Structure formats: C-alpha cells, structure tokens
Amino acid sequence: MIDLSRKKFDGEMKLTATRAPTQETIKELRRELGLVKNIVDYWKEKSDKRAFGKIKNENISFEKWREIYSQHGWIEISDYHCFYNPKSVSINNETITALPSIEGNSDNEQSGTWASYELDKSYSAFFKVWDKYYQKWEFRLNKLEKERFDMRRVSQTQTTRIEEALFVLLGLSPSVQGTTGFENFSLSERLFETDSVEYQDYQGNKLLVNSNLYSNDDYGHLEWYLKQKEEYVLIERLATRGQPSDFSDRLSSIKFNEWAYKNHYLEDRVPRIRNSAESPFGEGFAFKLFSSLLETGYIKGTFDYTWELADGMSWASLHYLASELVNRNLIQTTSPFEDIEKYIHYGSTYPLKDQALLTSPDILSHTNDDKIFLQECDLIDSALINVEPDKAIGNQTYKEKQ
8 A cells, every 4th residue: 555645755865764673673683692692601511511620711732631631530542632431431352331321411421421632622612602703793782772873874875785774674773884893794794603623532433513603504693583584585685686696785775765765664854843842951051052062063953843963973972962961060950861852853762871881991992983982072072162051041941940
C-alpha cells in the first residue's frame, strides 16, 4: 500500500533512521554476544585445568611445562611431547591400556589421563583470541548503542559499502565505521585468526585442534549473524541487481538512500517548533546560549525550533554541555540533562545522563575518539565563555517560577 502521507524522496532531505530497529538490533547482537561469552568461558575452563593450573599463557617453555608434570609424578613419553598419568594409564610390554576414568569423567584428556605440550598451550591461546573477539564486539555494541545516528558517510559519498548500508537498515550509525573499534570494518574481517595446532596423544596419534573462531562459513559469529539478517539479503539483492555474477560491495548512495526511504528504513528529519512555555533556562538566557553555540558551529537550526547538533557532534558532548552549564553556575537546576533536551534534539533511547560513560578514560584514552571528543568540548568551552546568566529572570527554571 502506498503511503500518501509520506513526502516524495528528495536528495536534499535530512535523513535519519526510524527509531524502531536500533534498540532491537542491539538487543539481538547482545544476545549473540552472550553465546560468544559462553565459548570464552569454555576455553578458559579448559586452559585452567591443564598443567594443574600452572599455565598462565601460551608462551610457557617446554622445559617449564615438563617440570610441572614431572613434579606431579606423571610419566613422560618424550617422542610425542606427552605425559601420561600412571594412575590412569597402564603400559606393559608396549601395550597401552587406559584405566577406568577418574571421578566418572569419560573425557580421558580432561580427566587427568594424559597431557600434550602443544595441546595445553593451544587452550590458553584459543581462550585469548576468543576473549579478544568478545572484548572487541562488547566495545562495538557499547559504542553503537550510544552513537548518534549520522548519515554523512553515506550521504556525502557517491558510493556506499554494503556494511554501511546494512547499518543504516538496522538503525545503526554508518558513520561509526572507520572510527575507533571499527577501523577497516568488514563482515569478512578475521582479526584474531589462529592456525590449527597439530599435536600427538600418548599413543602417538597425530591430531589437530582449532579455535573454530571463524567456523561459521569462514565468518566470526557476530559477522555471520549479521549476514543472516533479512536486511543483508535485501542489500545483497540490490548489489547484484538480481545477477549474482554482477555482485559489487558498493552501491550508489543516492539510489540506496531513495530505496531505504521508500521502504521506511529512513525518514525525513523535520525540526519541531519548541514550546517556549517550557523553557527551563528562560528564553532570554536560551537566546544567548543559542547564539553562542550557533556561532561556534556546535549547533544548527533556528531559535524557535528544536536546535540540532551540527554534523559530527556526539551525544557525549551534549552531556558535557549540560554538565558545564551547571558547573559554571550559568543555570540552577537539579535536572540539567532533562532540561537541555527542551532545547536541543536528543535522538537516543539511551539516557543522556549516562552518555558520560562513553568518555571514560579506560575506554577512550589515547584513541582518536578521545581526541574528537576533546575537540567538541573545546568548542563548547569557547561558546560558554561568552554566555552569562540572565539576571533579569534570576536564572530560575520555568518550573520554579510557576
């Protein structure tokens, strides 16, 4: 059915994501990340059980590893880089017999029957790569959840990468790609790939073990999950134009934007008139603040409408602005974050008061994101220098004056 109330697509539209998909996507990806965490815990448990808990990393020397098992009374089979537990394995006349498993554990290798140097080291290595993968995506999801939706990476270029288009359809900011945590982001990336490890058991059998980090059709779990999404299938059809042999990882930006708009993945962001009766700072002070922020390039729009952050400005900096208005005694309020939203559009479902978490030194220290945030703060500082409290209204909030 044609939506007659919807305006015809215009290349000059200020496009933004429809609000619905964003949080649902984050929720789904966090659920999948929980499955990754289960695998991290699995490899950690495997690693912790080896060499009586003495292996701290995969760089343990053979001599040190050998010493650990020797001290616990295990018997070495030097040809195979192996030890076996004499309480679990009997070797008579070169005949090897596994005794009944200890404590009912049928997994001989885990139950204390035998140990391989290469295998023991691999468990520690596999735990580390899975943990790095988990930490990478945890950072990414935290960032995506708080990131302001920004179409510049798509609207200001002639072509759009499939990964960028996918983020748009999922309600995630495409402009996060290329920033900290998303450097050279690709669904086919293999940042933590490790080689299979060859080892021998106590009988001399040659075996292989792998982390299986990229076992889902050669994709990591989160990347594979994103490729299964209906939105990815739709984008792939656009990219191939119905001909698989014509596949391209780039789409025409203008055609993609038009398609996404017609299919309600994007909407035209139309500024709303502010309710001047609900002006926590008072209109006199608000005009001074608006003029100064507009002059420095931090916001855009007109005074009577809801002000918009300029392109590239983050929600984290809006948190900083609200905090600084109180810290500099420019306003007197116990709810600065709610009050600032009366003037400046805040389009995230994540509480503005919690956006400061994104600026934690533990997360962003020494990163490009940190530098960008500091530049935004400098812009705000320069704007607030020229703003003074409006003494005519005693700097009261509209609630206090009722």
